[in-house]
Amino acid sequence: MRIGIDGRYIQDHFPGIGRYTYHLARNLAAVAPEDTFFLFIDPNAVNTRHDLSPFVEAPNVRLIPATAGTFTVRQQTALPALARQHRLDLYHNPYYLVPYAMPCPMVATLHDMIPMLYPEAVPGAVLPTAFLMAVRLTVLRARRIIVVSQSTCRDLLRVVPSADGKVVAVHNAVDDGFAPQSEGRVAEVRRRYGLDARYLFYLGANKPHKNLVRLIEAWAMLPGEVRAGAELVVAGHEDERYQQVYEAVTRLGLCDVRMLGAVRDEDLAPLYSGATGFIFPSLYEGFGLPVLEAMACGAPVACSFTSSLPEIVANAALTFDPHNEADIAAAMRTLLEDAELRRELSDAGRQRAARFTWRRAAEETLAVYRSIETAR
Incomplete structure (x- = not known):
């Protein structure tokens, strides 16, 4: 043909x-x-x-x-x-x-x-x-x-x-370049972005359907002892029309939320690999590629139980109701506190991503x- x-x-x-x-x-x-x-x-x-x-x-x-x-x-x-x-x-x-x-x-x-x-x-x-x-x-x-x-x-x-x-x-x-990165590469990228603490990572746009205001509000709901020594790191292209995320961070007085904006493609795999967990609260996805990339890099994933995401992650991720801040907060707390579950999700995620x-x-x-x- x-x-x-x-x-x-x-x-x-x-x-x-x-x-x-x-x-x-x-x-x-x-x-x-x-x-x-x-x-x-x-x-x-x-x-x-x-x-x-x-x-x-x-x-x-x-x-x-x-x-x-x-x-x-x-x-x-x-x-x-x-x-x-x-x-x-x-x-x-x-x-x-x-x-x-x-x-x-x-x-x-x-x-x-x-x-x-x-x-x-x-x-x-x-x-x-x-x-x-x-x-x-x-x-x-x-x-x-x-x-x-x-x-x-x-x-x-x-x-x-x-x-x-x-x-x-x-x-x-998922592209071949998304795989667990070496400790040296992760350390170099973390140093460049000033990520000294452990962190939960989000990658994506800041458009309303990405549900970032609820993510910020859920993070603020976590007890101080749970958030201690940790940060919520938000990366991705920022559309200046949508300032609600910055407004939420200011309103809630959060000093442990990092807004990186757009990051270089070559830094994505190290950022995924270095994360304590990947959190994705989107209300709607046609596919949800960041979730798959995170799993391929070995990051434990928690994501919305909506649209295409359950189809993509199957049983290899925590899922939550993206309309419920308490449910999002519970998933983030689990990622931060349960080391054994993180290992299980990391292994299951890599196996799942390998199919795509x-x-x-x-x-x-x-x-x-x-x-x-x-x-x-």
Whole structure:
């Protein structure tokens, strides 16, 4: 097959979708040497995260310049023209906004339903009605819709029933670099961030559905003797529109909450590895990649029992009600005080994370492609 993959998302503006596209494309090329992959790349996009040289060296990958912007009307004509030029048998778009006039069968990936379920997380960016319209059009035009969890599959079918029969769940994966780090590497990163105490770690955005205010309030509920010698470390991209977390820290007079902001990708594995535990109170996730990364690094995990997270962690993590501050606090206390349980969760988490590989994701995605080829 001649398979087109929209690699324009391999750029800094799309960190999560870019990572998904990059690793999926690399592994597809490896598991399907008999197929040819045409990876559309925007040479003008800023890309400091991903090395494209493996694609240059791969004998069955062609890098195709595609300068039409990902949110432009121009992509509606430019990408179909490239598909015709390269005689594509199939085209895979890793996002819900697709070129609707593709001359070949199309696959699209839907990562979550946040604009519908938590519209306050994307104010001024994607209105729920516009998102729903775009998703319905994509479902209409695509032969298959790949979702990254069974939870997202249920969410999609609830609002777009016409996707039934087209939607397939293929789990995301954890990158190879996420593994327990050496004591020296952990110490170096802790020193650089000034993390002298033991800490519970959170990584993610500060958007409302991430539920960080309740996390801060739950931390404040812990008795002083439990928090003594420990810190709550919050890291991740900070959207300046959401100041509620800082306001909560100030209101509660907390000196043991560290707000790191965005951290370097290469520091993530050491930060996970050095944590006494990883805490993730999100109200909604399409998948929940930080939880999987933390488990792969050996961090004991406690997370919300909601949306996709129980599906991802199975029995390898503590779970709690994210709407209940006391329940969150109890999970944090357990992580801080129960060393034996931490060891059990660390072992179980590493075993669970090992099941989520990009090779497996590529093989399952390739099976989706083959099902379309067979049906033609």
